[in-house]
Amino acid sequence: MSRYLNFIAEKNQVKYLIITIAFIIFSFFWIYPLLWVLSASFKTDFEIWGGLGLIPDRLVWENFERAWFGANMGRYFFNTLIITVVSVIIVVVTTGMFGYVIGRYSFPGKKILIGILISTIFIPQGYTIIPVFDLLNNLNISKNLIGLTLATAGHTPVIYILLFAGYFSRVPVELEEAAKMDGAGFVRTFISIMLPLTKPVVATVSILQVLHAWNDFLLPVVITLGNPDIRTLSVGVYAFKGEYFVDWSGMAAASVITILPIIILFLFMQKYFVEGVQGAVKG
Amino acid sequence: MNKKSLSKQIYDARWCYVFVLPCLILTGMFVIYPIGMSWYFSLLDWSGFTKEAKFIGLQNYYEAVNDEFFWDAFIRSFIFMFGTVPVKIVLGFIIAVFLNNQVLKLAPFFRTVIFMPVVTAIAIIGIVMTFVFSPFNGPANKFLMSTNLTSAPIDFLGNPDTVLPTVMGVYVWKWLGITMMYWLAALQTVPQDVYDAAKIDGAEGYRLWIHIILPIVLPFAIVIILVEAVGALNVFPLIETMTAGGPFFSSEVMEIYIFRTAFVTDSGTMPRLGYACAAGVFWGVAVLFITVLQGLWMRRTRRI
Incomplete structure (x- = not known):
């Protein structure tokens, strides 16, 4: 209301x-x-x-041609797209599972888990960036998209988990009992009964993660320092500014390539953006 | 009924543990482990690019607290916070009160427009703003000169006196949409009859605002302030792309300082990851301290 x-x-x-x-x-x-x-x-x-x-x-239109081919924005576009899509999938699956368990079950160690999560809320990204860079180097995944994607998904805002947990905790118990009567196990109950019910939360979390992954700057700029091939759009435009600083129109085109997809997504799915943002203070 | 033994409880909940595992591994790898490691790195004399690292104890910390650039950046981060958060809170509230009007037919459109910068990539905003505020025919200066507000172009980002206020202004512009959404959510919790009563014009309506509506939204205000305050300390992308901390370090906030000492070699200095980590740890503890203080304040106010 x-x-x-x-x-x-x-x-x-x-x-x-x-x-x-x-x-x-x-x-x-x-x-x-x-x-x-x-x-x-x-x-x-x-x-x-x-x-x-x-x-x-x-x-x-030549501005876009120069940006897309000349400044390599085409490649960066697909890098960003892959990182965004894969990190959204990882984030939705992992936080969905976590939120489900936190929201519906009690088990030994639950309070400790929640405590750990809450304590990470206010850890600024800048605080962890150097060891993350080092970790990816040591795992030998700093030179390809795998490392960047994992790290993007890894710094998950706790708000996603809370959104899932809150939603799952409101699902009536009867549904679960009915599933149990049918002989459905833990995993099947989750996949076939619970997950379909949470479509709105999945949408909200996905949108927030798209926004985060697509627009992230600190992590990709650090990870791609020595690796221009895996740059994202934001880093690409930033490098563009350093390399072709007199090509204003080309840079404007590169900027538009970067921001337009998200603006269009926002215009069509505004409801979920708003819900996600407001979730932070409603809880 | 007897309480089940712990091992039985754990066995019964085995699927719960399986379900928390993936998220826990990711968080462990990219949040918890890095926090621990940054404490360790901060005790090393280490460039970050070679294997050679020497354990030097607290020497990095000692050096940081004696570096005037460190303290300048430290204080500047707080200037940034105290300069932007109140503006966002007040402006966001005023806009939200207007847009919470059912009668205002264009309210959804205005809301969309004000929220638009929020979804725009921050790095792009930083870069575009270097054009907008360019002293060489940038649109901001063009506008000011065509309306005769100034006679000579202002070098917004090139002058140490104007650079920080300009960046702060852009920051408020970029994120005000979020503050507005928070306030709209808060205003939605005020009961309708209170609003109906507020319709009464004149002094009574005004008093209703101060004595009834503000107290109702106050608990929200505290959460909003907390979220905004921490947000205003994380401004790396905007400042890095707009000014990179310049000119002459006059817009260098803590995160830029850490980044500069850790990675950037333009100045001819060696990258020093160990030292940067020490600065980062010091900074992280300071932020955590503020967060805890605000959290305590929040709990006290909520209990009243």
């Missing part, structure tokens, strides 16, 4: 109009930097620095 404070009365049209217009102007300024980079990606370098206008004279 949604609750609203409607202090703008429907009758008071002037107040309503003023607030709406103020928000429209505010929104335009708010979103301007993103619109600016989108428009810059279709402009020539000369035009980018020419004025504040957002409509390009003509669409310069």
Whole structure:
């Protein structure tokens, strides 16, 4: 049930109009930097620095060609895609299993496990990055996507587990008992009865992890320091800035290639983004 | 009924352990083990790229606390936190109160727009903002000059006095959408009849806000402040891509300092992983200390 404070009365049209217009102007300024980079990606370098206008004279698609092939963004795009997809699968499966057990069962050692997890909530990524880098080196997986993917999935926010645990704990016990009567074991109950019920949480966790994996910077920049082949998009654009710093339009195109997929995903699946974000304070 | 023996309990719950294992292994590898190792590394004189490492005890710590760059970065991180968190909390609250209006037909659209920077890759935002704030015809300066707000372009990111406020502004812009979502969730918990009563105009409505609605959302406020405060100490990607800590280290926060001493060799200095770990451990303990303090404060306030 949604609750609203409607202090703008429907009758008071002037107040309503003023607030709406103020928000429209505010929104335009708010979103301007993103619109600016989108428009810059279709402009020539000369035009980018020419004025504040957002409509390009003509669409310069060559910018994208240069970014995709010349600056290797095509390769980085697929690197990022693989890391994101695989890490989402790993994260959903592992935190789903963990959350299921935490949410529905009590067993010796459960409190210790929860304690360990909670204590990792506020460990900043910067704090663990050096040993992670060293660990991947020692395991010999720092030079390919496996290491980067595992590390991306490994720094799992505890919030995913809490989301799963909270959801599973609300599933009625009768369902489980019915499954037991049918002779379903622990694993089968989980896979065929429980997992299908948690689709909304799976969606929320997946979206959050996509957002995290796609946009992560510290981990990939450190891991790919000596390995340009496994760069992600964010690192690729950053390196682009260092290598071709005069190609503004190419860099704008590379930026758009990086941010557009997630923005589109957000526009279509907004509900899950919001639920995931709000889950952090609701619990 | 007799209580089952521990071994029986463990045996009965064998599947539970199997289920927690995958996640536990990952967390162990990438969170718990690294924490332990960073404590160990911090006691070594080690570049990180060779096998040679010498145990030097607490010497790295001694060096860190005597390095003025370390303390400058340390303090700057807190300036960043105290400068951004209150702005986000207040601004986010005001926007959320407006957008929590059913009557405002465009509210979902505004919400989407304000949330948009949150889903945009942070590194890209940092890079794009170096253009936006460029003194050479960057859009920010173009706008200021065309509206006659300034006569000469401002070198936002090149001047040690303006660089930190600019980065802080961009940080607030980037993450305000999250703060707004937190507040919207909090406002949704206020009972409808309280809102109905708040509709009464004038002094009574105002008093209702101060005395009834604010106390209801206060427990949320504390969680929000906690989450935001820790978030504001993790600003590596934005600052690294916008300024890399410059000019003249004037925007170097703790994470940039750690990164610089650990990896970056541009300055001609040797990378020193051991030393960076010591700085990191010191920093981690400081952050943990603040978190615990806030946590205690949170528990006290919630009990009241």
